[in-house]
Amino acid sequence: MSSDKRYDMAGLSATTRLDPWLEQYAQRTRGLSSSAVRALFAVASRPEVVSLAGGMPFVSALPMDAIAETTARLIRERGNVALQYGSGQGDPALREQILEVLAPVGVESHPDDIIVTAGSQMALDLVVRVFCDPGDVVLVEAPTYITALSVFSSYQCEVIHVPMDEHGLEPHALRDTITRVRAQGKRVKLVYSIPSFQNPGGVTQPPQRRREILEVVTSENVLLLEDDPYGLLSFDGTVPRAIRADDSEAVIYLGTFSKTIAAGLRVGWAVAPHGVREKLVLANETAMLCPSNLTQMIITEYLSTSPWLDQVKVFRELYRERRDALIESLAMYMPAGTTWTVPTGGFYSWIDLPPGVDATAMLPRAVAARVAYVPGTGFFADGQGAHSLRLSYCYPEPDRIVEGVRRLGQVVSAEADMAELFGTTDALSSHRPPIAPTSDMA
Amino acid sequence: MSSDKRYDMAGLSATTRLDPWLEQYAQRTRGLSSSAVRALFAVASRPEVVSLAGGMPFVSALPMDAIAETTARLIRERGNVALQYGSGQGDPALREQILEVLAPVGVESHPDDIIVTAGSQMALDLVVRVFCDPGDVVLVEAPTYITALSVFSSYQCEVIHVPMDEHGLEPHALRDTITRVRAQGKRVKLVYSIPSFQNPGGVTQPPQRRREILEVVTSENVLLLEDDPYGLLSFDGTVPRAIRADDSEAVIYLGTFSKTIAAGLRVGWAVAPHGVREKLVLANETAMLCPSNLTQMIITEYLSTSPWLDQVKVFRELYRERRDALIESLAMYMPAGTTWTVPTGGFYSWIDLPPGVDATAMLPRAVAARVAYVPGTGFFADGQGAHSLRLSYCYPEPDRIVEGVRRLGQVVSAEADMAELFGTTDALSSHRPPIAPTSDMA
Numbered sequence: 001m002s003s004d005k006r007y008d009m010a011g012l013s014a015t016t017r018l019d020p021w022l023e024q025y026a027q028r029t030r031g032l033s034s035s036a037v038r039a040l041f042a043v044a045s046r047p048e049v050v051s052l053a054g055g056m057p058f059v060s061a062l063p064m065d066a067i068a069e070t071t072a073r074l075i076r077e078r079g080n081v082a083l084q085y086g087s088g089q090g091d092p093a094l095r096e097q098i099l100e101v102l103a104p105v106g107v108e109s110h111p112d113d114i115i116v117t118a119g120s121q122m123a124l125d126l127v128v129r130v131f132c133d134p135g136d137v138v139l140v141e142a143p144t145y146i147t148a149l150s151v152f153s154s155y156q157c158e159v160i161h162v163p164m165d166e167h168g169l170e171p172h173a174l175r176d177t178i179t180r181v182r183a184q185g186k187r188v189k190l191v192y193s194i195p196s197f198q199n200p201g202g203v204t205q206p207p208q209r210r211r212e213i214l215e216v217v218t219s220e221n222v223l224l225l226e227d228d229p230y231g232l233l234s235f236d237g238t239v240p241r242a243i244r245a246d247d248s249e250a251v252i253y254l255g256t257f258s259k260t261i262a263a264g265l266r267v268g269w270a271v272a273p274h275g276v277r278e279k280l281v282l283a284n285e286t287a288m289l290c291p292s293n294l295t296q297m298i299i300t301e302y303l304s305t306s307p308w309l310d311q312v313k314v315f316r317e318l319y320r321e322r323r324d325a326l327i328e329s330l331a332m333y334m335p336a337g338t339t340w341t342v343p344t345g346g347f348y349s350w351i352d353l354p355p356g357v358d359a360t361a362m363l364p365r366a367v368a369a370r371v372a373y374v375p376g377t378g379f380f381a382d383g384q385g386a387h388s389l390r391l392s393y394c395y396p397e398p399d400r401i402v403e404g405v406r407r408l409g410q411v412v413s414a415e416a417d418m419a420e421l422f423g424t425t426d427a428l429s430s431h432r433p434p435i436a437p438t439s440d441m442a
Numbered sequence: 443m444s445s446d447k448r449y450d451m452a453g454l455s456a457t458t459r460l461d462p463w464l465e466q467y468a469q470r471t472r473g474l475s476s477s478a479v480r481a482l483f484a485v486a487s488r489p490e491v492v493s494l495a496g497g498m499p500f501v502s503a504l505p506m507d508a509i510a511e512t513t514a515r516l517i518r519e520r521g522n523v524a525l526q527y528g529s530g531q532g533d534p535a536l537r538e539q540i541l542e543v544l545a546p547v548g549v550e551s552h553p554d555d556i557i558v559t560a561g562s563q564m565a566l567d568l569v570v571r572v573f574c575d576p577g578d579v580v581l582v583e584a585p586t587y588i589t590a591l592s593v594f595s596s597y598q599c600e601v602i603h604v605p606m607d608e609h610g611l612e613p614h615a616l617r618d619t620i621t622r623v624r625a626q627g628k629r630v631k632l633v634y635s636i637p638s639f640q641n642p643g644g645v646t647q648p649p650q651r652r653r654e655i656l657e658v659v660t661s662e663n664v665l666l667l668e669d670d671p672y673g674l675l676s677f678d679g680t681v682p683r684a685i686r687a688d689d690s691e692a693v694i695y696l697g698t699f700s701k702t703i704a705a706g707l708r709v710g711w712a713v714a715p716h717g718v719r720e721k722l723v724l725a726n727e728t729a730m731l732c733p734s735n736l737t738q739m740i741i742t743e744y745l746s747t748s749p750w751l752d753q754v755k756v757f758r759e760l761y762r763e764r765r766d767a768l769i770e771s772l773a774m775y776m777p778a779g780t781t782w783t784v785p786t787g788g789f790y791s792w793i794d795l796p797p798g799v800d801a802t803a804m805l806p807r808a809v810a811a812r813v814a815y816v817p818g819t820g821f822f823a824d825g826q827g828a829h830s831l832r833l834s835y836c837y838p839e840p841d842r843i844v845e846g847v848r849r850l851g852q853v854v855s856a857e858a859d860m861a862e863l864f865g866t867t868d869a870l871s872s873h874r875p876p877i878a879p880t881s882d883m884a
Binding site: 018019020021022024025026027028029032056057060062063064067068069070071073075076079080081082083084085086118119121122125129130131132133136137147150151154155189207223242249258262264265273274276279282283285286287288289290291292293294295298425 | 443460461462463464466467468469470471475498499501502504506507509510511513514515517518521522523524525526527528560561563564567571572575578589592593596597631665691693703704706707714716717718721724725727728729730731732733734735736737740770880
């Protein structure tokens, strides 16, 4: 993310100006706060820092000349459509093509049950907008996607984490949690899950696990929100079958072109049961009238004129190589007591630190050593995750990943030594600010 | 708007399928409903119908070859940025340039106090998200922009209309309404106004009126949300000075490139007091991570490499010619008892029908006569507007506008004759469905 110039007005720094509207904000803004991590990430975006923090896809691998040519042609030939307002549900031609993109994950649908949104983040926001009143409960994996937590918080949902094991979300824990929450008189509105190459856990639900989870949500009559940004980025080429493929009424499926084509186009989609889809379209129109016709048409043209699955294969190979660099260097540089997940696709590995080492307290030291990560607490709504962190291998080149892990290994080793001496590194920084969820792109 | 193919599943039409999640929706969705007008607009989009309904800019007048070339070059040369995630506040280079675009309306600001959004609709949504709890009061003009009403409704605000005269929002009525609402123990969170070439009223606040309105909101300590999509499209070239130009703390200003460059890029912005802007950025990140880098960069390139103000002048001339065609044909074809506003910029004229003629009841007959408009009730939250309608002259060529008004004149004349015979045309169609606010693009 770009860091901005700050303009100093009347000698006051921008951040110390008083806010005359402070008493006027809606209650939902209480969950909105700029975090200490955000400030650190401004430092972490310097080129000398190896960032293993952000989830930025490696778009430089795209065929830029072909995309440039395609885009120029469609503006010249169909600019009167590309530059005009479009449908609040999304371009019908793109919705037809999304069916093809869904084929590898086994989802069969109809263009009428698809809504195109400004990235799948927007689809997530609209789903929560349509379903959740303040106080409604959303069940999520432990840990889960940071900016999903921001969405749930901004709609004043109560977020409850359900444990994962090496096969992802645990079905028995899921059912127990639903039962327990309902016994408290609360409404469970959604189960939010990332079944494939989970962010940030790096784990994937096997087919049997998916069947069990589907059985729980259907028998308990809870809507499953299946977020699948990484499904096609499987390192062995075996794309996991989506849960939505086996039930079209119990599951809303979210997909995106951000990881397979380009994040900068902001095009994602939801596949939803029909009645839900109607509500989502109305909510989309209210929120932004319609997604960009131009960026939708670029994707339509790209999908129909280029070997897009070959390009996905290029990304798979590229990310697998980076995953390998990460895992090999973790084994080489991390001190005893550190463990990590080995992802079979996607962008992330989840790291548990040696006893007593606090990932948030350690972050400033890591950034000083020129390596960045996201501390584990950001992926929880309830303060868990203090001794864990997420590493991303999607963006830096493999040799930079190795160098970053080498630096991190030194910092973790030093922290582990301190923790052994003093009990925990957390106690060494008692006044650090709380970590609020922040954006996932830094 | 494109009409979609409908897929008929198992012999049931899509709209009659039962919705198993009907009991699960959030309370805020009660304001969301597909309207009868929406169905009519599907018919109205046929080429034989002259649509005076939609607010689509005439993008065909854009220099398509230049935009195509610019876009291709930036993808080739800076594709790694254009196709990547960007800042949740918007591209810093674009925010610098927005200062230049703001110069004609007299707004001086800092790039740090600007947030770029996916169209100014999204900025409007974020402002309401940040300020309004359910039950909070928003004061709006009578009539006001349809999709603003959808936003207020979706955040469960109470909307109260304040009268306008030929100079726009009435300051005394505004102050009286604030006093009255507060006496009822309610919180007035926002005054929403479109001071220039108002949608749908077609009226513009003169400078003195703006000063009076600003005096009311500052003395009453209410935030003014100034929506200014049409400000540069003044037919005599005199761009009205924005209210925000005279107070940077009391006013949030919304701008957009949808009418001066291209709606299909979905790029708008808010200029907000600093504390508010911080909240808006966090809300923007939660809702969609960031606006599209590509579409922002297209605008940045366009602004810096082409004579964009000359293009705005082209649009002004084009829309003035269409306004003239509308006003002249209204004088020629409308029956006695019909009145209309004569806009000095923008896209719309507001029509009051002869006594007893109901604009909603008349719409099917108008569409059968191959002309479409938006009935007045859509622009009110409280059922006003039954005997009014909005005509847009932005999209059809002048001769089509004349033909459309000729057709409409016949329908209105016939309705006026009926009303004279039977009292009101409203009573003739007692079972028509209520008109819900719908999107403004149709």
